[in-house]
Amino acid sequence: MKDEKWFIGVDLGGTTIKLAFLNYYGEIQHKWEIPTDKSEEGRHITMHIARAIDDKIDEIDVKKDQFAGIGMGAPGFIEMETGFIYHAVNIGWINFPLKDKLELETGLPVIIDNDANIAALGEMWRGAGDGAKDLLCVTLGTGVGGGIITNSTIIHGTNGMAGEIGHITSIPDGGAPCNCGKTGCLETVASATGIVRIAMEDLESHKDSKLYDTYQDNHELTSRDVFEASEKKDAYAMSVVQNVTFHLGLAIANLANSLNPSKIVIGGGVSKAGESLLTPLREQFEKYALPRVKEGSDFAIATLGNDAGVIGGAWLVKTKLIK
Amino acid sequence: MKDEKWFIGVDLGGTTIKLAFLNYYGEIQHKWEIPTDKSEEGRHITMHIARAIDDKIDEIDVKKDQFAGIGMGAPGFIEMETGFIYHAVNIGWINFPLKDKLELETGLPVIIDNDANIAALGEMWRGAGDGAKDLLCVTLGTGVGGGIITNSTIIHGTNGMAGEIGHITSIPDGGAPCNCGKTGCLETVASATGIVRIAMEDLESHKDSKLYDTYQDNHELTSRDVFEASEKKDAYAMSVVQNVTFHLGLAIANLANSLNPSKIVIGGGVSKAGESLLTPLREQFEKYALPRVKEGSDFAIATLGNDAGVIGGAWLVKTKLIK
Structure with missing residues (x-):
């Protein structure tokens, strides 16, 4: 018309x-x-x-x-x-x-x-959020970002900081330094950068890992390398993914126990790992979420990209x- | 009129x-x-x-x-x-x-x-919430409850479970069993019951503590006993309060980084401890909250009671x- x-x-x-x-x-x-x-x-x-x-x-x-x-x-x-x-x-x-x-x-x-907030609204309206009124968006890229929607409305908080879930403290003592000035933030563990940092930490003691060869060949590692090796059952890569999804799953479950979202949408570059991220993530989430919270919520990978x-x-x- | x-x-x-x-x-x-x-x-x-x-x-x-x-x-x-x-x-x-x-x-x-939600709305309107549009209410009683207000509206979530902050997992491995079926929930640490449980755990090795004498006299301990002994600089009681406020402060800071409330109201029986709870709690909170989130938020003890x-x-x- x-x-x-x-x-x-x-x-x-x-x-x-x-x-x-x-x-x-x-x-x-x-x-x-x-x-x-x-x-x-x-x-x-x-x-x-x-x-x-x-x-x-x-x-x-x-x-x-x-x-x-x-x-x-x-x-x-x-x-x-x-x-x-x-x-x-x-x-x-x-x-x-x-x-x-x-x-x-x-x-x-x-x-x-x-x-981060308008991306969450986009996913809610036309993307993986599927119209969910209560939605948690987690963006795993260079950093970890978030958008929290309740009653179809973005939460801003008192001075616009709501949704800064990358700065949830995952490691209260002795975590890696974060750009925000704190240490041990979720972002230091579950961002693309964080995943690579964790993989590099112990790489020298895992010369049998595919990741060691990849690093020798390319002189760098990416989070994609880690997930690909994990899919191929590389033990060291699997332990890195386990460590990352433990912290991410615990943080998301704790948020979900407080917010009770119907949809949890994972976006950003790291989310391209698809099921090799979602499967271990769901497992950790289900350990720490309340039964009714678990029942009420679905995970999905963001679909709208840019x-x-x-x-x-x-x-x-x-x-x-x-x- | x-x-x-x-x-x-x-x-x-x-x-x-x-x-x-x-x-x-x-x-x-x-x-x-x-x-x-x-x-x-x-x-x-x-x-x-x-x-x-x-x-x-x-x-x-x-x-x-x-x-x-x-x-x-x-x-x-x-x-x-x-x-x-x-x-x-x-x-x-x-x-x-x-x-x-x-x-x-x-x-x-x-x-x-x-x-729990209407109590939070009451505190927002006429109590310690002081009209704050973004408010986190934490009730420390027999259990740990919560009410989350954003834009002056209570969050319910997709099936009414929002605000169940007592079931945030504080101790991912080896925590005490919780009524919800999980283990290591915030409620097992920061409720009146949880505080007493923690104090009792190591009481036998602290016979020099006032709490040991109180227990000998009354055949029980209360969370009030713990805070009173801590105010009097009893070392063991102080370590219990330190442990409790670490977990509570971390959980509240992580929520605050996600919700950015202007007011954090602590209610329930345990909140009667007043500053002997709030002072160590603020200290832990400030370690784990983002600078702008810290700046934006005030702690207060609930004022409306029943x-x-x-x-x-x-x-x-x-x-x-x-x-």
């Missing part, structure tokens, strides 16, 4: 900005990327986004009033109500009024949220900007 | 039912208790509540249409939308349509929630039953 509103999703990353036009049901109609211009403390970014949108509108010949608004994900600490960014280290923004600037440049209403952010942005416009 | 609506709060416990009439601002106007009649699987309870309300209305000479509705807390597993109780062990109810029956008996609209439930019930009526 002609008067069905469309949404614009924007997902700002350190190297590219992902943009998409989506219809009322969150189906992507057009998507494209532009580079993130971090020069002059990122001051040109909002103008570049506005121009990219206007150019695409011309190209596909729609009217600007087709669009209900822009939902955008950004890294860093965000004041939700005002769309004000306190600090986005990777972009260069300090005290940047993102929402106001983007509204000025585009003439469209804008709503901003944290990038599209999760723009779809979550569209969801924000649909649910927060229009009636 | 004459047409200001009043609310009825009901808090059902295993031995007494607490009732109160509250004004629009949550101030208790009248409160009283009746015994909980568990005979015949608790089938008379709703009728007793209805009669207690009618008698009080007659006694104080108000009109029934003064009341906007009843907000009630009950133990057990509750289907929130229908107010249906699956199982309330202490009361005897199995598959009991509490909301429907109480509406029938009283002619007033009824809203039901879990007893009134928290009826006040939280009134809040539910105010926010869920009327516009």
Whole structure:
């Protein structure tokens, strides 16, 4: 139908900005990327986004009033109500009024949220979350991120820090140092970096392991190497996966006992390991979750990949900007 | 003003039912208790509540249409939308349509929630929560219970289990058995029962401790004994408090890193220890919470005691039953 509103999703990353036009049901109609211009403390970014949108509108010949608004994900600490960014280290923004600037440049209403949170909303709406109202998203990438949805709404907490599950302390004493300044965070164990760190720690004493050969050949290890060797029943790789999934499963079970989600979605690069991650993870989870919590929840691997952010942005416009 | 609506709060416990009439601002106007009649699987309870309300209305000479509705807390597993109780062990109810029956008996609209949750709402509204929109309530009594509020709303999760923070696993290997069937739950460490269990474990090797003398005199220990001896710098009692607050502080910090509450309210019998609990607890919490999470949150001891439930019930009526 002609008067069905469309949404614009924007997902700002350190190297590219992902943009998409989506219809009322969150189906992507057009998507494209532009580079993130971090020069002059990122001051040109909002103008570049506005121009990219206007150019695409011309190209596909729609009217600007087709669009209900822009939902955008950004890294860093965000004041939700005002769309004000306190600090986005990777972009260069300090005290940047993102929402106001983007509204000025585009003439469209804008709503901003944290990038991990809009990815979780995207998975809830059109991805592995399957519409679950109570959803826990865990992103295992370079770091460990999270998005917590209850009653179909993202939890932000009192100063925007909710969902920082990568900084749950998994090893209270003698854990590895974390970027946050603490030690023993889940992120030091269950991120891609953490998995490799654990595998490297004891590699010299496991010269019989495939991982030792891989390291000799490539002069590095990846978390993918660890899961592949584990699938092939390499004993050392299996012990690393066991160690990682013990900490991750315990942390997720403890969260689930508190939040009682119906869906637990695992995303990020590490999640590409699929069942060789999920099977041992479920086993650990089931040891530590309450019976009714276990019954109520399913694990799933995120399905939207890089599209999760723009779809979550569209969801924000649909649910927060229009009636 | 004459047409200001009043609310009825009901808090059902295993031995007494607490009732109160509250004004629009949550101030208790009248409160009283009746015994909980568990005979015949608790089938008379709703009728007793209805009669207690009618008698009080007659006694104080108000009109029934003064009341906007009843907000009630009950133990057990509750289907929130229908107010249906699956199982309330202490009361005897199995598959009991509490909301429907109480509406029938009283002619007033009824809203039901879990007893730990309405206590948390009460503390948020009129107690130590101080109106905080993001609140974590931890109740340290015979067990360890919890209520999690985000955006001024209680989290229920997908099958009503959210907030079961007593079953966070604190000791993954070799912990004490818990009533839930698992081992090493926070409840086995930080409840009144858990604290005494820990103190008893090593008491024989600490005959120099005040706690040893107390036990010889009274043939039992209480959690209060432990905190009192710890305040008097009894080394063994201090080590027990240290152990308990380590596990509790770690669990709360991990939750806070995920939920980012502005207020953490500690209630239940154990919380009467006041600063001799809060001081070591804060110390442990601050070790494991992210800097911004720490900055955003305050600890407080619950202030409403037994009134928290009826006040939280009134809040539910105010926010869920009327516009």
